[in-house]
Amino acid sequence: MQYFKELASARELLANLTLRDIRGQYKRTVLGRVWSLASPLSAMLVYTFVFSFIFNIKPAAGDPSGVNVFAIWLLCGLLPWTFFSAAISAGMGSLVGNSGLITKVYFPRVVLPISSVLTVGYNWLFEMAVLTIALLIVGAFVLPWLPLVVLMMLILVVFATGVGLALSVANVYFRDTQYLLSIVLQIWMYLTPIVYPESLVRDQSDKVGGLFGTNIEVMDIYSLNPMLHFVHVFRNIMYDNRWPDSADVWACVAWAVAAIAVGLFVFARKEKRLAEIL
Amino acid sequence: MSDIAVSVESISKKFRLYHERNQSIKSAIMRRRVSVHEDFWALNDISFEVPRGSTFGLIGSNGSGKSTLLKCLAKILYPEHGTITANGKVAALLEVGSGFHPELSGRENIYLNGSILGMSRKEIDSKFDAIVEFSGVEQFIDQPVKNYSSGMYVRLGFSVAINVNPDILVVDEVLAVGDAEFQAKCFQKFQDFKAAGKTVILVSHSMATVKSMCDHAAWINKGNLQAVGPAASTIAAYESSYPS
Numbered sequence: 001m002q003y004f005k006e007l008a009s010a011r012e013l014l015a016n017l018t019l020r021d022i023r024g025q026y027k028r029t030v031l032g033r034v035w036s037l038a039s040p041l042s043a044m045l046v047y048t049f050v051f052s053f054i055f056n057i058k059p060a061a062g063d064p065s066g067v068n069v070f071a072i073w074l075l076c077g078l079l080p081w082t083f084f085s086a087a088i089s090a091g092m093g094s095l096v097g098n099s100g101l102i103t104k105v106y107f108p109r110v111v112l113p114i115s116s117v118l119t120v121g122y123n124w125l126f127e128m129a130v131l132t133i134a135l136l137i138v139g140a141f142v143l144p145w146l147p148l149v150v151l152m153m154l155i156l157v158v159f160a161t162g163v164g165l166a167l168s169v170a171n172v173y174f175r176d177t178q179y180l181l182s183i184v185l186q187i188w189m190y191l192t193p194i195v196y197p198e199s200l201v202r203d204q205s206d207k208v209g210g211l212f213g214t215n216i217e218v219m220d221i222y223s224l225n226p227m228l229h230f231v232h233v234f235r236n237i238m239y240d241n242r243w244p245d246s247a248d249v250w251a252c253v254a255w256a257v258a259a260i261a262v263g264l265f266v267f268a269r270k271e272k273r274l275a276e277i278l
Numbered sequence: 279m280s281d282i283a284v285s286v287e288s289i290s291k292k293f294r295l296y297h298e299r300n301q302s303i304k305s306a307i308m309r310r311r312v313s314v315h316e317d318f319w320a321l322n323d324i325s326f327e328v329p330r331g332s333t334f335g336l337i338g339s340n341g342s343g344k345s346t347l348l349k350c351l352a353k354i355l356y357p358e359h360g361t362i363t364a365n366g367k368v369a370a371l372l373e374v375g376s377g378f379h380p381e382l383s384g385r386e387n388i389y390l391n392g393s394i395l396g397m398s399r400k401e402i403d404s405k406f407d408a409i410v411e412f413s414g415v416e417q418f419i420d421q422p423v424k425n426y427s428s429g430m431y432v433r434l435g436f437s438v439a440i441n442v443n444p445d446i447l448v449v450d451e452v453l454a455v456g457d458a459e460f461q462a463k464c465f466q467k468f469q470d471f472k473a474a475g476k477t478v479i480l481v482s483h484s485m486a487t488v489k490s491m492c493d494h495a496a497w498i499n500k501g502n503l504q505a506v507g508p509a510a511s512t513i514a515a516y517e518s519s520y521p522s
Contacts, residue, residue, distance in 0.1 A: 016393040020379050020386075027381040027422075033385070104373040105394055176303045235442040272356040275349070 009094045010108045017115040022122050036123040037130060040082055044071055051195050059197040063118070065140040065241040073269055075131050077194040077231040080153075083124035084160050084227060085185045090116040091164020092171045092181060099278040109271050110264075113168040121153075128153065135238060145237045152233055152249075155256045157181045159226065162259025165267045172270075172277050192227045226255035281445050282365065282476035284328040284351065289360030291321040291346055320346045321357065328446075328479060328494070330365070331470055334508060335492035336481045337516055341502040342437050344481045348372065351448050351479060366445025366477075369395060373450075375435030380424035384415060384434055387423050391438045405441045412463065413437035433460055446477045465491075480511040485513060 026032045051057045052070035061068035066190040095102065095109070102109060128149070135142045142149075171177040193201065205219035222228070229251040236244035294315040328334045336344045349355040351362060352370030365445075377394045378387045388409055392402040402409075406465045410416055413434040415426070423431060468491060471478055482488050488495060488509065495512040497504040505515045 012399055013393045013396075016390050020377075020382065020390050023379045023386065024379050098377075100373075101377045101394065104376045106370065107394055107396065172467065174303050174306070180303075275354045 010111050013107060014111045014115050014118070018122070021115065021119040025119070033123075033126065036126060040075070040079060040127055043078060044075055047074055047195050057196055057200075058197070062140060062240045063242065065142075065239065067135070067138050067140045067239060069138050071275070072131075072134055072140075073235070073239055074135070074195065076235045077192075078133060079124065079127050080156055080230055080234050081189060081192060081194050081227060083120060083127075084156060084230075085189065086123075087117045087120040087157075087160040088167055089165045089178075089181060089185070090099065090120050091161065092167035092177060094164075095172050095274060096175070098276070102278055103275050104189045109274055110165070110267055113164045115268075116160055117157060118165050120160075121157050124153070131238070138200045140239065141241055142238055145241060148237050149234070152230070152237065152252070155252050156230055157255060159230075159252070159256040159259045162256065162261070162263035165260075165263030169266050169274075170272045172274060187224070191222070192225055193233055194231060198228070198232075226251070229255070281330050282327045282481065283330040283332070284365070284368075285322060285363045286326050286328075286347075286351075287361050287363070288323045288325045289321060289347075289350060289357040289362060290319060290342075291350060291355060291357045293318045293320050293346075311413070316491065320352070320501050321498075323360070324498070324501075324503045325360075326503065326506045328477060330477055331472065331475045332494045333468070333478045333480065333492045335488040335495040335512075336479065336498065337485070337488055337495055337506055337513065338498040338504075340483075341500075344498055345450060347479070347498065348448055348479070348481050349449055364446055367396075367460045368446045368448060369439065369442040369444035370371070370448040371439045371449075371450065373435075374432050374439060375423075378423050378431070378435065381422050383421060384410075384419040384423055388438055391435065392442070395439060395442045397442055401443075405443075408436045409434075409441050412440065412467075414460070429460075436460075436464065440464070442448050444476070446479065447471065449478065449480045452480050485517070489513060 026035055028037060031038075048071045051074075057070070059070065059073050062073075067073075091113040094112040098112050102112075132142055132146070132149075167181065169178060201222055202219055205217045205222070208218055210217060227249045232248045233244040233252060236242055236248075294427040295318045296315045304501060324347065338344045346355065348370075349372065350357050351364075352372060354370070354372070372425070375387075375391065377391055379390065382390070387400055388406065389399070392409075397405075404499070410419055413430070413436070415430050416436055418426065418430065423434070426434070468478060478491075480488070480492065494507065495509040496506040497512050497516045499519075503510045504519075
């Protein structure tokens with residue numbers, strides 16, 4: 001609770017640090033902010049070519065929206081994922097990257113990882129706006145769902161912040177964290193139904209049945225992934241234009257609350273020693 | 279309000295001297311420990327009080343623990359034992375221009391740096407002109423700070439910090455920056471501070487600076503407090519300890 005108070009008093013600092021990163025990010029580039037769209041677009045082209053054209057993966061058409069465009073279906077899951085992955089990477093590096101500041105000035109350190117996540121979140125907002133326009137062009141009636149989209153984005157930001165806080169401290173103690181994380185993120189992405197529909201996993205899981213004589217199926221383990229629920233919800237709202245499964249929404253909320261609680265707890269315990277360890 | 283600006287009560291600060299430090303998970307697991315270290319007490323049971331409105335000097339040889347103490351006062355390091363109680367807003371000047379972003383303009387950096395030092399946007403707005411004037415970089419305020427000369431950079435950083443307007447200012451030898459004219463300006467600013475009844479705590483190697491500016495001083499040697507009291511007698515004790 002005392003943490004939130006401190007954070008509330010540091011919100012101007014948080015805003016300024018975030019603005020510093022946002023303004024500094026694309027300085028001296030010709031294309032500027034367009035670059036933040038370049039990476040998801042190139043990923044979209046590659047995945048669409050490989051998974052739709054070569055592997056011929058056909059996700060179900062949006063129900064009830066009727067949209068049936070692989071690239072758009074992909075982006076509805078890919079954009080939340082790329083945000084999450086970039087945000088926790090940025091959050092993780094925020095303390096080590098700002099060690100000069102931490103060892104010289106006192107301020108609530110918690111603003112550093114949070115501002116990193118928010119900077120990535122700002123770019124994500126642009127990407128989602130472009131996706132919304134694309135959805136409108138292909139005929140999805142997404143406008144009434146936008147408040148829900150924004151709400152879910154906030155929940156994902158909270159989740160990413162929690163993970164980022166814990167990782168930022170871990171990275172101060174063990175610099176391996178950054179290398180480990182890039183591998184984990186790569187595996188994690190393919191364990192989340194982003195480039196393929198979840199139904200394919202379900203089919204295989206049903207074929208295999210219970211693992212090692214138990215009634216635990218592949219699908220049960222597969223569903224432990226928090227990002228799976230976020231991808232479900234974003235696809236439901238944006239691509240299908242229908243209410244998401246409330247179990248998925250509650251899973252997202254629960255993961256976000258758990259992550260932020262653990263993240264803040266770890267951070268509060270280690271915060272005072274940061275200047276010494278760095 | 280009491281007459282004591284800062285009260286330091288028997289603080290001790292321990293550092294670990296690492297003989298082996300495993301900053302990777304592999305080595306931590308292989309060696310079954312994160313580190314091999316011995317404790318080093320950089321500060322040992324130090325107590326003193328800084329009177330309100332005084333200019334307080336911390337003196338001692340290199341490695342005596344002055345900077346560690348200063349960092350404890352600035353809340354950057356936390357002592358293992360003891361407490362530091364400050365009556366009023368503390369601002370620390372351990373490095374000037376902390377958090378400047380090289381690609382941003384001087385103007386943007388003033389706002390950024392000011393908020394890092396704990397000023398609100400309104401406060402910075404009201405002091406903006408004073409900051410710019412004091413720094414003497416008016417002409418270049420909308421240029422990215424990476425194009426500043428090192429002197430201009432430091433002057434801008436110092437101007438922001440000095441305008442935080444704290445009750446207690448903690449300074450680490452940053453007076454040795456800028457040209458003679460700027461140093462004179464800084465000196466004047468400290469005098470104004472004092473006149474306004476504010477407290478300055480200062481670490482310096484220059485006895486001339488301490489003599490001319492401080493009225494109280496503490497001498498620290500190898501983490502132990504040797505003497506504390508009026509500046510003249512403390513400095514005399516320190517100087518008489520020089521091997522001749």
